[in-house]
Amino acid sequence: MKRIFLLSSSLCLAGFAVILYANAEEKSEVKKPVIEVSPTAPEQPTGPVERTDEEWKKILTPEQYRILREAGTERANGQVYEEFKKHGGGTYYCAGCNAELFTSNEKFDSKCGWPSFYDPAKAKNVKYSTDFHLGYARTEVLCKVCNGHLGHVFEGENFDTPTDKRYCINGTVLKFVPHGGSAPAAGKTDAPAKAK
Numbered sequence: 001m002k003r004i005f006l007l008s009s010s011l012c013l014a015g016f017a018v019i020l021y022a023n024a025e026e027k028s029e030v031k032k033p034v035i036e037v038s039p040t041a042p043e044q045p046t047g048p049v050e051r052t053d054e055e056w057k058k059i060l061t062p063e064q065y066r067i068l069r070e071a072g073t074e075r076a077n078g079q080v081y082e083e084f085k086k087h088g089g090g091t092y093y094c095a096g097c098n099a100e101l102f103t104s105n106e107k108f109d110s111k112c113g114w115p116s117f118y119d120p121a122k123a124k125n126v127k128y129s130t131d132f133h134l135g136y137a138r139t140e141v142l143c144k145v146c147n148g149h150l151g152h153v154f155e156g157e158n159f160d161t162p163t164d165k166r167y168c169i170n171g172t173v174l175k176f177v178p179h180g181g182s183a184p185a186a187g188k189t190d191a192p193a194k195a196k
């Protein structure tokens with residue numbers, strides 16, 4: 001009887017170990033990239049993009065919502081930074097509204113733990129505000145089209161770049177389209193064809 005009990009409990013433990021192992025295997029599978037990478041450049045917004053909080057929550061991940069809509073900050077030196085460093089040449093778009101914001105031309109390695117650029121690619125799509133969240137004035141960088149928080153810009157830190165500015169941007173709220181990606185599909189829309 002005792003033997004049966006021992007046998008069944010060790011079988012039980014073995015079963016549990018298999019389940020644990022299977023779970024670990026599942027978790028070690030390739031992680032979905034945080035920075036969305038698309039082969040196709042998104043169509044550019046033609047005017048301001050406004051949505052309710054509920055609508056934003058539907059189209060953004062919780063982390064994107066926290067950063068874009070609540071001026072949050074992603075973790076420094078995390079998965080996002082690793083992905084960003086590995087990107088080749090290409091263009092970065094706002095995850096909220098698809099507006100073009102930065103390109104790899106202005107990207108540089110500031111080693112600060114967040115994606116860094118020395119200038120926006122489309123200055124018209126970026127706006128600034130002063131925030132005092134840390135008790136002192138910082139220049140906040142926002143997407144001008146959807147009013148989403150992107151990060152901050154710092155000046156005069158002696159980086160060897162054309163502007164000596166560091167746009168310290170949350171990569172979580174960017175979409176990346178590598179060079180060679182196709183242009184927005186102009187003329188190829190879902191709109192019904194005009195009757196002849």
Ligand SMILES: [Zn+2]
Nearest residue numbers: 094097143146
């Ligand atoms: Zn935007």
